[in-house]
Amino acid sequence: xxxxxxIQGEExxxxxxxxxxxxxxxxxxxxxERFEDVFLHTAxxxxxxxxxxxxxxxxxxxxxxxxxxxKNKLKIIREINLRVExxxxxxxxxxxxxxxxxxxxxxxxxxxxxxxxxxxELEKRSAYDTSGSVREIIEKKLRDCAAIAGSGAAECHGGxxxxxxxxDNPENFTRxxxxxxxxxxxxxxxxxxxxxxxxxSAGALFKCLGVFAxxxxxxxxxxxxxxxxxxxxxxxxxxxxxxxAEEPTRNALNHLKELTEFLEVLGCYPRDISLERKxx
Amino acid sequence: xxxxxxIQGEExxxxxxxxxxxxxxxxxxxxxERFEDVFLHTAxxxxxxxxxxxxxxxxxxxxxxxxxxxKNKLKIIREINLRVExxxxxxxxxxxxxxxxxxxxxxxxxxxxxxxxxxxELEKRSAYDTSGSVREIIEKKLRDCAAIAGSGAAECHGGxxxxxxxxDNPENFTRxxxxxxxxxxxxxxxxxxxxxxxxxSAGALFKCLGVFAxxxxxxxxxxxxxxxxxxxxxxxxxxxxxxxAEEPTRNALNHLKELTEFLEVLGCYPRDISLERKxx
Numbered sequence: 001x002x003x004x005x006x007i008q009g010e011e012x013x014x015x016x017x018x019x020x021x022x023x024x025x026x027x028x029x030x031x032x033e034r035f036e037d038v039f040l041h042t043a044x045x046x047x048x049x050x051x052x053x054x055x056x057x058x059x060x061x062x063x064x065x066x067x068x069x070x071k072n073k074l075k076i077i078r079e080i081n082l083r084v085e086x087x088x089x090x091x092x093x094x095x096x097x098x099x100x101x102x103x104x105x106x107x108x109x110x111x112x113x114x115x116x117x118x119x120x121e122l123e124k125r126s127a128y129d130t131s132g133s134v135r136e137i138i139e140k141k142l143r144d145c146a147a148i149a150g151s152g153a154a155e156c157h158g159g160x161x162x163x164x165x166x167x168d169n170p171e172n173f174t175r176x177x178x179x180x181x182x183x184x185x186x187x188x189x190x191x192x193x194x195x196x197x198x199x200x201s202a203g204a205l206f207k208c209l210g211v212f213a214x215x216x217x218x219x220x221x222x223x224x225x226x227x228x229x230x231x232x233x234x235x236x237x238x239x240x241x242x243x244x245a246e247e248p249t250r251n252a253l254n255h256l257k258e259l260t261e262f263l264e265v266l267g268c269y270p271r272d273i274s275l276e277r278k279x280x
Numbered sequence: 281x282x283x284x285x286x287i288q289g290e291e292x293x294x295x296x297x298x299x300x301x302x303x304x305x306x307x308x309x310x311x312x313e314r315f316e317d318v319f320l321h322t323a324x325x326x327x328x329x330x331x332x333x334x335x336x337x338x339x340x341x342x343x344x345x346x347x348x349x350x351k352n353k354l355k356i357i358r359e360i361n362l363r364v365e366x367x368x369x370x371x372x373x374x375x376x377x378x379x380x381x382x383x384x385x386x387x388x389x390x391x392x393x394x395x396x397x398x399x400x401e402l403e404k405r406s407a408y409d410t411s412g413s414v415r416e417i418i419e420k421k422l423r424d425c426a427a428i429a430g431s432g433a434a435e436c437h438g439g440x441x442x443x444x445x446x447x448d449n450p451e452n453f454t455r456x457x458x459x460x461x462x463x464x465x466x467x468x469x470x471x472x473x474x475x476x477x478x479x480x481s482a483g484a485l486f487k488c489l490g491v492f493a494x495x496x497x498x499x500x501x502x503x504x505x506x507x508x509x510x511x512x513x514x515x516x517x518x519x520x521x522x523x524x525a526e527e528p529t530r531n532a533l534n535h536l537k538e539l540t541e542f543l544e545v546l547g548c549y550p551r552d553i554s555l556e557r558k559x560x
Contacts, residue, residue, distance in 0.1 A: 055506075056506070057506055057511035057512060058506060058508050059506070060343055060504075060505055060506045063340055081511075169508050169509055171508070171509045171510070171511050173511050175512075198560070200560050201560070202493070202496060202497075202498045202560075203492075203493040203496075204560050205489060205499060205502065205560045206486065206489040206490060206492070206493035206499075207493075209485060209486040209489060210486060212483075212486070213482070213483040213486035213487075216482060216483075217482075218482045219485060219486075220512070221504070221512070221514070222485065222502070222504055223504060224340075224501070224502055224503060224504075225340055226335075226336070226337055226338060226339070226340045228338050228449050228451070229449055229451045230451070231337035231361075231451050231453050232337060232453075232455075232500070232501070234501070234560075280478070280480045280481070280482075280484050280485045280514075
């Protein structure tokens with residue numbers, strides 16, 4: 001039976017490419033417009049998994065998805081880093097000189113700032129999805145419009161790539177989480193994401209990080225989010241290298257429990273080493 | 281002579297209210313559509329100061345403004361916390377039952393989720409500014425539209441408040457930074473914001489926070505942002521309680537210099553104690 005995965009965006013989008021890279025054959029993708037619905041599909045057992053972007057190496061964390069991850073009580077099963085290459089895609093036969101408007105997701109538009117500086121004649125228009133922008137110009141045969149999207153979107157909708165790699169910075173990667181309803185720890189799981197909060201007091205965060213530093217456990221990322229109803233208090237999302245089934249990690253988490261008022265493991269999964277991170 | 285301050289948004293917006301609360305009389309406000317332009321106004325000496333939201337107690341940091349703060353090399357002179365109360369504002373004489381569409385800034389729309397759940401007949405429409413939405417419905421006499429904005433916007437544009445306090449969570453505060461071109465440290469400055477980065481290595485962040493913990497210096501906030509071109513490496517923005525002209529803070533910063541490859545003081549300013557934070 002096919003693996004059912006919910007994603008945000010249409011066929012040919014970056015999420016779509018990430019899902020195909022992760023699962024390969026036998027994949028059935030549920031395309032949603034809003035991230036809220038992506039999470040709900042899995043939480044309500046309409047799909048086995050969902051795949052969401054959590055962080056981009058240029059624009060930073062997708063904070064909304066951190067909030068939704070906690071709210072929907074899903075678990076991280078896998079991570080995958082996808083190279084993002086933005087292309088200018090148009091109706092086949094259209095020339096660059098004919099283009100007046102460029103449509104794409106606001107983040108993609110922003111990541112191609114230099115291209116727009118070099119082409120001040122082009123007007124930008126925001127859309128909810130990169131691939132959906134390509135579909136729109138192809139379906140409506142808009143010869144004076146182009147879309148910014150991955151090559152998957154051009155292939156999928158029959159668009160023609162006018163320019164490749166128009167992003168300002170080629171070190172552009174998006175990290176995705178594959179989420180499910182149950183934890184999936186295996187001996188290959190070497191990375192863990194947790195979320196915690198503590199009563200504010202001097203040195204509290206330092207002590208929490210000490211739990212890891214004192215055991216030589218590498219941190220990979222820290223992210224803070226506000227706690228609703230408690231102004232200027234924060235939830236901390238932490239990625240570290242370790243397997244929750246192994247002794248040092250178990251000890252560190254037990255130690256952290258002593259220091260926090262809330263602690264949850266969001267998942268323990270094999271890290272994607274296609275682009276190595278060093279500890280912090 | 282009047283103090284000239286650039287803000288994002290129109291007269292009557294939350295930024296406008298914060299600027300008036302901070303400076304009082306003798307204020308000339310330059311209204312900009314984009315945050316980029318707000319910062320540029322001050323960087324290019326067209327205004328003495330600019331005032332930007334940096335953090336909301338519900339939706340979190342305005343990360344773009346952290347990036348722009350560093351990029352434009354401005355200094356934090358003051359902070360101010362403003363209570364955000366969202367109101368439903370319409371053309372005078374219009375009744376709630378006539379309203380079909382509600383216009384506002386996307387964050388304001390999102391912060392009134394319960395109101396929209398209770399009124400599924402209302403359609404949401406995004407705008408770049410809360411107060412600008414009120415102006416639009418008043419100017420165009422749109423009887424079937426309402427806007428979500430602060431009471432200052434209703435006053436300013438002659439709108440009628442149909443409902444007050446429609447936000448989901450009343451613990452809704454926005455923290456603003458007043459920025460200038462020069463540092464403004466005085467003996468009353470008791471809070472400092474810095475930004476730093478380090479070469480990734482195990483325990484590096486722990487050691488950086490130790491600089492403060494070992495001197496009993498309270499942290500108030502930590503925020504991480506990606507470093508462009510160095511995937512999965514981060515800049516850390518840190519707020520702590522201390523005056524850069526005083527010995528313990530100077531020692532801590534000198535110590536931090538030993539551990540970091542980049543360190544900059546973004547400002548030392550009197551903290552707004554209208555809503556107390558405790559250390560972390």
